[in-house]
Amino acid sequence: MSSAKHTEAAGVTTKIETTYNTDVTPATTDAVRIIKPFVTLTPQWAYDGARGIANGGFGRHVRQTPTGRFINSSIRMEGKGRGAAYSSSAVEVPDVHRWLRAAGFVATVTTTGGSEKWDFTPTTGTGTPASVTSWFYGQGELLKVAGIYANLKITAQNTGIPVWEFPFAGTMATDPADTSLPSLTYTVPTVVPPTATGTTFTLGNFTGGVVRSFAFDLGRVFDTPRVNLNSSAGHAGFQPGPRDPVLECVVETTALQGSPYHASTAIDPYQLQKNATSGLAFSLVVGGTQYNRWKLIFTQCQVVGVEPVEEGSASLRKLTIRPYVVGDQDDSDLIVRFD
Amino acid sequence: MSGVTVVWRGVAISIPPEIESETAEVTEAYELASFAKALGWTAEEVLAERAREAEAVAAHRAAMASVENPKDVPPLAFPDLTPRATRGGDQ
Numbered sequence: 001m002s003s004a005k006h007t008e009a010a011g012v013t014t015k016i017e018t019t020y021n022t023d024v025t026p027a028t029t030d031a032v033r034i035i036k037p038f039v040t041l042t043p044q045w046a047y048d049g050a051r052g053i054a055n056g057g058f059g060r061h062v063r064q065t066p067t068g069r070f071i072n073s074s075i076r077m078e079g080k081g082r083g084a085a086y087s088s089s090a091v092e093v094p095d096v097h098r099w100l101r102a103a104g105f106v107a108t109v110t111t112t113g114g115s116e117k118w119d120f121t122p123t124t125g126t127g128t129p130a131s132v133t134s135w136f137y138g139q140g141e142l143l144k145v146a147g148i149y150a151n152l153k154i155t156a157q158n159t160g161i162p163v164w165e166f167p168f169a170g171t172m173a174t175d176p177a178d179t180s181l182p183s184l185t186y187t188v189p190t191v192v193p194p195t196a197t198g199t200t201f202t203l204g205n206f207t208g209g210v211v212r213s214f215a216f217d218l219g220r221v222f223d224t225p226r227v228n229l230n231s232s233a234g235h236a237g238f239q240p241g242p243r244d245p246v247l248e249c250v251v252e253t254t255a256l257q258g259s260p261y262h263a264s265t266a267i268d269p270y271q272l273q274k275n276a277t278s279g280l281a282f283s284l285v286v287g288g289t290q291y292n293r294w295k296l297i298f299t300q301c302q303v304v305g306v307e308p309v310e311e312g313s314a315s316l317r318k319l320t321i322r323p324y325v326v327g328d329q330d331d332s333d334l335i336v337r338f339d
Numbered sequence: 340m341s342g343v344t345v346v347w348r349g350v351a352i353s354i355p356p357e358i359e360s361e362t363a364e365v366t367e368a369y370e371l372a373s374f375a376k377a378l379g380w381t382a383e384e385v386l387a388e389r390a391r392e393a394e395a396v397a398a399h400r401a402a403m404a405s406v407e408n409p410k411d412v413p414p415l416a417f418p419d420l421t422p423r424a425t426r427g428g429d430q
Contacts, residue, residue, distance in 0.1 A: 015360065016356060016359060016360060017356075018356045018357055018360055024360065088345070088363075088366065088367045088370055089343045089345050089354050089359065089366050089367075089370060090362075090363035090364075090366045090367055091363075106344070107343045107344070108343070108344040108345075108346060108351075109343065109344070109345050109346070110346045110347070111345060111346070111347045112346070112347055112348050112392070112417055113389075113392035113393055113395065113396040113415075113417065114395075114396040114399065114415045114417075130356075
């Protein structure tokens with residue numbers, strides 16, 4: 001007896017492509033652990049087949065077949081470390097590793113004993129960004145998506161586990177197929193992701209802030225379509241573009257600090273914004289255990305916005321922080337680190 | 340596609356995507372051979388140095404765990420490696 005399809009049997013496998021937009025057939029060992037709400041992929045079309053209104057009438061003509069199928073969706077995960085030393089390039093960060101590559105990051109692993117770490121830095125404008133193929137199992141079906149480029153968002157709305165979200169776009173050359181969820185092999189499933197509690201927050205000299213929440217958005221353009229008439233698929237994939245990283249964090253209001261306007265327990269964000277104070281170092285460290293912690297580092301940034309927020313009787317400020325590069329052809333604005 | 344960079348003791352090598360997409364054993368063998376080539380060492384010498392390093396890390400962790408204040412234990416640091424070809428004298 002067959003039972004109704006349901007949403008819980010969901011899973012995703014992801015692999016780095018060697019040739020852009022060519023399915024590299026991710027294996028069950030290439031699984032990445034996703035969290036609810038699970039991906040619900042809606043196939044979209046570069047040309048939806050519409051032919052317009054009938055001449056001399058108000059009706060619609062029969063449609064042509066649609067062409068150029070693609071997916072523009074989003075996937076959510078938890079960020080965690082390996083729980084053991086990153087001793088070679090084969091020891092990847094669990095789950096988010098390949099999606100960070102798809103989000104335009106170059107991966108560098110340091111394997112020196114005791115200092116092992118993965119650093120993800122933006123791909124240079126002259127470099128070739130990585131793309132991934134992902135197979136999405138869900139609701140009793142398999143959807144194969146290739147040529148995926150992504151953006152990155154990291155959100156901590158409370159003291160729980162921050163959510164890593166990757167909005168993405170890719171092409172879908174193969175039709176959905178009835179497929180049961182296979183037995184997927186996840187990387188270190190026993191390692192529990194760190195929570196946002198105990199996050200080390202640093203903005204210049206300001207380290208003692210009471211931090212309510214943060215939301216980071218890489219702001220990467222990833223879904224400029226490359227429509228291709230010279231292809232039966234009608235779609236050659238996507239073209240990623242520039243990034244516009246921004247972090248919004250909500251902190252309790254402090255006394256307004258005098259020049260240089262940022263001290264350990266006080267800050268004057270109005271002056272930091274007004275003076276466009278540059279050279280502020282920013283970092284968030286989530287997790288306190290080596291090999292199960294991650295860091296978001298802005299090598300240099302500025303406060304570009306201050307907004308009062310009320311939460312009951314609590315006085316809060318939403319600070320908008322933007323990292324910047326220090327010259328053309330420079331990519332030193334941000335680092336995502338697992339160490 | 341861009342590959343992955345591996346840095347060990349100040350020496351950087353690149354893993355091309357076609358190797359990256361192979362199994363862990365293949366990429367690790369490629370890493371080993373690349374470091375040996377970059378340093379002018381044999382693969383056995385690289386393995387021996389890595390084993391020595393792993394022992395030092397384990398000893399350091401044991402020392403940290405055995406004292407009341409881990410800050411009393413001097414930090415572990417390994418010198419960057421100089422390729423043999425540029426060191427001279429011991430080719």
